[in-house]
Amino acid sequence: ILNVEQSPQSLHVQEGDSTNFTCSFPSSNFYALHWYRWETAKSPEALFVMTLNGDEKKKGRISATLNTKEGYSYLYIKGSQPEDSATYLCAFNTGNQFYFGTGTSLTVIP
């Protein structure tokens, strides 16, 4: 069993604040790292797929970085809005297996 850990487990921020959270994964057998956004009562929605050490991806106010050597990825949200409230999941991909973290639950308070 492979451990993919996300921290913090939950987070409350004020509207307008910027925030970030972490996905930690094994540094061996790395193939890709996926980030998903999962709103309550909906299905996970893909944000990023990252493959190369040092990768940075951006989608609007959300961005992510990847360090495969030390086994972590950061997700950043700039100027959080209430609609950003969701669980953010990362998934570590070895090329033939997918391992999800338990997610970081973000609540943005208006």
Place this chain on the structure above:
Amino acid sequence: DTAVSQTPKYLVTQMGNDKSIKCEQNLGHDTMYWYKQDSKKFLKIMFSYNNKELIINETVPNRFSPKSPDKAHLNLHINSLELGDSAVYFCASSPTDGGIGTDTQYFGPGTRLTVL
């Protein structure tokens, strides 16, 4: 337009029954998956099919049998349901090869199964 759909959305049944959950994708993807979200909110892959062929079969009881009549459908049949099967089951699809590489997966809305 629904990309990945699952039916039913909720399923409540008695222990020992046999039930099926259907999944359909209209994205033209080659690969489909079933995931189980357990009580700790982990998403665990159960099966993956590529062009109707099984490519991942995680350690799940053989009471669970996926069936892929064509590449747009991957149904999950569960025999002799047990209390521990209660969970949310998600179907997903991705464009190519096992999709386990760098392909983005598109998830269905989930089916909440409750076994009484």
